[in-house]
Amino acid sequence: MAAPDKRVTFDEIVGEIDDGMTVGIGGWGSRRKPMALVRALLRSPVKDLTIVSYGGPDVGMLCRADKVAKVVYAFVSLDSIPLEPHFRNARQRGAVATTELDEGMFLLGLQAAAWRVPFLPTRVGLGSDVLANPDLKLVTSPYGEQEQLVAMPALELDVALVHMHRGDQGGNGQFLNVDPYFDDLMCSAATKSFMSVERIVATEDFLKEGSVHTLRINRLMVSGVIETPNGAHFTDCPPDYARDEAFQKEYAASAKSDEAWDAFRAKYLDVSEADYQKAVTS
Amino acid sequence: MSAPTRAEVVAVAVAEAFRGDGEILANPIGTIPMIGGRLAKATFEPYLLMTDGEGLLIENIMPVGVENPEKVIAAWNPYRSMFDIVWNGPRHVMMGATQIDQYGNQNIAMLGGTIAQPKTQLLGFRGAPGNTINNKTSYFVPNHSTKSFVAHVDVVSGIGYDKAAKLGAHAARFHCLPRVVSNLGVFDFETPDHRMRLRSAHPGVSIDVIVAATGFELEIPNGCPETRLPTDAELQLIRDVIDPNSWREQELPNPS
Numbered sequence: 001m002a003a004p005d006k007r008v009t010f011d012e013i014v015g016e017i018d019d020g021m022t023v024g025i026g027g028w029g030s031r032r033k034p035m036a037l038v039r040a041l042l043r044s045p046v047k048d049l050t051i052v053s054y055g056g057p058d059v060g061m062l063c064r065a066d067k068v069a070k071v072v073y074a075f076v077s078l079d080s081i082p083l084e085p086h087f088r089n090a091r092q093r094g095a096v097a098t099t100e101l102d103e104g105m106f107l108l109g110l111q112a113a114a115w116r117v118p119f120l121p122t123r124v125g126l127g128s129d130v131l132a133n134p135d136l137k138l139v140t141s142p143y144g145e146q147e148q149l150v151a152m153p154a155l156e157l158d159v160a161l162v163h164m165h166r167g168d169q170g171g172n173g174q175f176l177n178v179d180p181y182f183d184d185l186m187c188s189a190a191t192k193s194f195m196s197v198e199r200i201v202a203t204e205d206f207l208k209e210g211s212v213h214t215l216r217i218n219r220l221m222v223s224g225v226i227e228t229p230n231g232a233h234f235t236d237c238p239p240d241y242a243r244d245e246a247f248q249k250e251y252a253a254s255a256k257s258d259e260a261w262d263a264f265r266a267k268y269l270d271v272s273e274a275d276y277q278k279a280v281t282s
Numbered sequence: 283m284s285a286p287t288r289a290e291v292v293a294v295a296v297a298e299a300f301r302g303d304g305e306i307l308a309n310p311i312g313t314i315p316m317i318g319g320r321l322a323k324a325t326f327e328p329y330l331l332m333t334d335g336e337g338l339l340i341e342n343i344m345p346v347g348v349e350n351p352e353k354v355i356a357a358w359n360p361y362r363s364m365f366d367i368v369w370n371g372p373r374h375v376m377m378g379a380t381q382i383d384q385y386g387n388q389n390i391a392m393l394g395g396t397i398a399q400p401k402t403q404l405l406g407f408r409g410a411p412g413n414t415i416n417n418k419t420s421y422f423v424p425n426h427s428t429k430s431f432v433a434h435v436d437v438v439s440g441i442g443y444d445k446a447a448k449l450g451a452h453a454a455r456f457h458c459l460p461r462v463v464s465n466l467g468v469f470d471f472e473t474p475d476h477r478m479r480l481r482s483a484h485p486g487v488s489i490d491v492i493v494a495a496t497g498f499e500l501e502i503p504n505g506c507p508e509t510r511l512p513t514d515a516e517l518q519l520i521r522d523v524i525d526p527n528s529w530r531e532q533e534l535p536n537p538s
Binding site for chain 2: 028074075076077082083087088092093094097100103104105107123125126128132133145147179180182
């Protein structure tokens, strides 16, 4: 069998992300987020990123750490804690620019980028203040009633970061929870995509883990793969592990003051991934 | 059977919002909306299809807030498939609303300030624009006051009848807001210009209280009825089957 070996290190991934780039982050809310990769970004000097995400703590942490110039999102939530406190603080300080979309428009933007078309038409957004954003334009149907539709522009990404349950060293990826989210679209919408996985397995062992339907990401979509056990912590990653609700509360409480954030950051973020994992499992 | 609580009356009012829906996806969001939707399926709308709150469609009447409930799984419905249903149409969603106005415009995104710097950042638009332009959307507001029922919403997330009318009949042909259920009463838009109307006041709530808690002029029909009480069979389903841990009383405590 001939397949490429795309295994990479945290440093190699972060080295591909330059100031000002547009970075898509997979998962949904506080679910199967590539948190080990987010933590690697937090340890790096990169800044002025545009983050495109069905947002959870990835968005909150990157905003709090002043990594973000702009967020493209439909929501930012920790699920069991509905409002992401760091993101709220950033918004209420006017610290980040935003493009706020409907959840489905967001999907269409990724799909348009993945299919390499400039936009996809939809009626979603008509009449709502989503269209207060001057970057969103209408298009007239050339057919039938010639109705006006929203032309959802392609959300082109420089880099996508996703976390899957299993992967092989060639970059094929497998999800084992109910919902694949939009991670494959994120990868296809990006120039380069990096996938962290709970475990790297031999290609021939994928079907011991789950059915063929769980093989959602193929290696054409992926530039590099890295094994990061517990790498979605503290977000939800069943069946491997559930959200760490106690830790999420601790994270949310770090939004209360600069001192609280500094202490959280020193303990959990200004350390290597290995030390983070030791700190959260001890 | 002890007397029904306000939460139980409201759950039945939610169920009534789905009456007549037949075979569609009933997608109530929140504890009491889920109780009400499942009650409708367990009684007068058996062909409703409902989610487990995540990525599955289930056929059994699942209890709310119970660890590892039994699920009779009928279909796989990850988020991507949910958008397929929303945009295809056979769905009635019941969302929350931080603010709602007299035409049913809903805001869950932000309060005050500007879009660049809101005074209070809320959830975001979530799926509200897509829901309201594509399928039936009802609302559940457990804290009816002049802060939630407002003359003008700060931001339009879900579109109301005035916004839909401006789009024209063709563009807005799928727009439909059947019902608003609050802790005080039940409301609809069945007026000539689709302004909000009091459909029924919950037992024990005077119309004056509702008017005082509403930040716009509400249509009040003559002889406005009371919201109907749950039947004994409905109470038994709510208390023993759908919400055995009484989460409904936490979401909407009984008025003292």
